[in-house]
Amino acid sequence: MAARDLQERIKKLIIDRRLPSGAPLPTEPELMEFLGASRNSVREALKALQAMGIVEIRHGFGTYVGPMSLAPMIEGLAFRTVAGHYRGEDSLLQLLELREAVETGLVSRLAGRLPEADLDELAALVARMEEQAAQGAGLAETDRAFHATLYRGLDNVLLSEVLEAFWDAFHRVRCDLVEVPQDPQVTCRQHREILDAVRSGDSARAERAIRSHFGHVRARLDVSTERSPSPQ
Amino acid sequence: MAARDLQERIKKLIIDRRLPSGAPLPTEPELMEFLGASRNSVREALKALQAMGIVEIRHGFGTYVGPMSLAPMIEGLAFRTVAGHYRGEDSLLQLLELREAVETGLVSRLAGRLPEADLDELAALVARMEEQAAQGAGLAETDRAFHATLYRGLDNVLLSEVLEAFWDAFHRVRCDLVEVPQDPQVTCRQHREILDAVRSGDSARAERAIRSHFGHVRARLDVSTERSPSPQ
DNA sequence: TCCGATTTGTTCGTATGTATG
């Protein structure tokens, strides 16, 4: 009776007091008194809220309002994908298709509307990617930065975070599950083509570039997915 | 030190044993022995996993593998949006824009590719919507069904669930925060136009229809958002 | 309807680890 209620009441407390991210929450004893519940119940409620990213607990220091990031969504998506994969579903492919669907829809609207500064930054990222490819280094982080920078121009923090969350979940699962046959040269060429297309302002070409990029990732996925790896 | 670890080990247990959704987990005493932790610690870990939708706990019955739905994401998104709204941010508008971005990207690809059966179902939904509008009844559920049916043809369960999650979060927050000036007639016309556009196979027209629909919702939002309501 | 077995829900007391000053 209390457990579910406690979470709601703590959330309501944050709303009512207009607590911003990082603001300190009452200590556990204070919450015990305020909510009229025992330590353990309060702690379980806080644990649940922590899992949702609503509060942040720092050992030996205190409890604070969380950053409200989408990190817990990544966690949930990643687990759901891993579990589905080991059960023989094509969950990883579905996650990739989700990214493809969203990004193709966005990039066409982005074409020709990106400020010069963002385009320069993207160009620098591609250059760095080519450098890393030449050295045989991993270019995952640069790839992430490219996609993040690309959609920053939409001026919607939520949208950017959701896309980054999808990227993170996909990347984490892919690393855990399948060793992808790297092909850095092709990856670089495709990112440069995306950049050129967006710069040119040709929506259709930009959409084609994105679709081609994802098609390549999908192809690498298919050949790696033939055999189902076993955990540990 | 153990808390974070316990969650990971329970997740690993689900993965390793290939437990499908709905499968029973070991009881709390069994988990205590298996994980070498006290009951309270095990319970806190389970609570956190429950918040992420990974496990489902039924009082007096047992613990089970969760449905892996995106319900926790809705919860998190909704709270984040409400909290941001009361802090004076335009979080609700951002959520709407997120939906608009995704749906405009998808509907253009859908135009002309929807099977006849789905089109008929959509037509029935619009008819029902018009009926409800005439009676002055709420048409939220029908609206939800329309959007859900529309993107079912993409054949990607994850994608459908994400879109439904966005719809749910937006609807919940909108109901909690602002009383929207209903305009059922316009809503019906716009949904019919979306349907007609998709049926005609004209991608650009479909995208225009969706964008017009969202534009209308946004306009109603703007006038309601002038004054910031206070909670309870 | 009742009963007992099983399982989760809630509470208390106590001890330990950790960060701050």
Add this chain to the structure above:
DNA sequence: ACATACATACGAACAAATCGG
């Protein structure tokens, strides 16, 4: 080194819910 404040962890007990006889 010490004290304070806080979170972490454990164990034991009882309450409440569920299921089957």
